Amino acid sequence: AQTVTQSQPEMSVQEAETVTLSCTYDTSESDYYLFWYKQPPSRQMILVIRQEAYKQQNATENRFSVNFQKAAKSFSLKISDSQLGDAAMYFCAYRSEGGTSYGKLTFGQGTILTVHP
Amino acid sequence: DAGVTQSPTHLIKTRGQQVTLRCSPKSGHDTVSWYQQALGQGPQFIFQYYEEEERQRGNFPDRFSGHQFPNYSSELNVNALLLGDSALYLCASSLHGGGVADTQYFGPGTRLTVL
Numbered sequence: 001a002q003t004v005t006q007s008q009p010e011m012s013v014q015e016a017e018t019v020t021l022s023c024t025y026d027t028s029e030s031d032y033y034l035f036w037y038k039q040p041p042s043r044q045m046i047l048v049i050r051q052e053a054y055k056q057q058n059a060t061e062n063r064f065s066v067n068f069q070k071a072a073k074s075f076s077l078k079i080s081d082s083q084l085g086d087a088a089m090y091f092c093a094y095r096s097e098g099g100t101s102y103g104k105l106t107f108g109q110g111t112i113l114t115v116h117p
Numbered sequence: 118d119a120g121v122t123q124s125p126t127h128l129i130k131t132r133g134q135q136v137t138l139r140c141s142p143k144s145g146h147d148t149v150s151w152y153q154q155a156l157g158q159g160p161q162f163i164f165q166y167y168e169e170e171e172r173q174r175g176n177f178p179d180r181f182s183g184h185q186f187p188n189y190s191s192e193l194n195v196n197a198l199l200l201g202d203s204a205l206y207l208c209a210s211s212l213h214g215g216g217v218a219d220t221q222y223f224g225p226g227t228r229l230t231v232l
Contacts, residue, residue, distance in 0.1 A: 004159075043205060043225065044223065044226070045160070045207060045209075045226075046223075091159055091160075102173070103172060103173045104150065104162040104165060104175065105160070105209075105221060107160050109159050110157075110158070
């Protein structure tokens with residue numbers, strides 16, 4: 001079974017600074033997707049960014065980018081120019097593209113990000 | 118373009134009762150997945166419905182059951198409620214077939230409290 005680990009329960013950053021959230025995962029599969037979701041206190045889970053495992057190029061979405069290291073099974077999220085609205089719980093998630101686990105998302109424990117003005 | 122909607126927003130039940138939660142997928146999506154999120158934890162996969170059938174199931178007891186309707190909307194039913202069933206229940210929709218289109222988008226959730 002796949003597992004996702006977020007080793008940072010809490011992180012903080014000053015407004016306009018850069019912060020990196022860590023995620024590692026364990027899988028024997030070669031074809032999968034990785035995601036970062038954001039869950040503010042309003043509790044709606046919002047997609048931040050996704051990465052296809054077969055693509056070597058790291059995904060970027062405006063101020064959000066990832067560092068995907070497939071061999072190391074590492075998938076970190078970098079937030080540049082942090083804004084107060086970035087404050088939320090961030091979840092790393094894994095989705096298999098085949099096999100018995102196809103379709104379901106496996107989530108990490110989450111990292112609470114605080115942004116200081 | 119309507120996103121994923123869920124009802125009700127909040128629900129309070131007592132032990133032993135039964136509850137039904139509802140979800141309407143994002144326009145154009147045909148697959149619905151349900152997750153249980155305990156306070157301060159990551160969501161746990163309950164099951165996924167596609168073509169009105171349960172396609173995947175997580176490690177949840179048979180007290181948890183579901184249904185998908187021809188219009189792709191879905192229900193989650195929980196029987197014989199336990200205190201431990203208190204959680205945020207999230208519904209996510211996607212377009213079946215893998216790849217980027219199979220990305221799951223979430224609704225706002227239903228907060229269930231069991232007393």
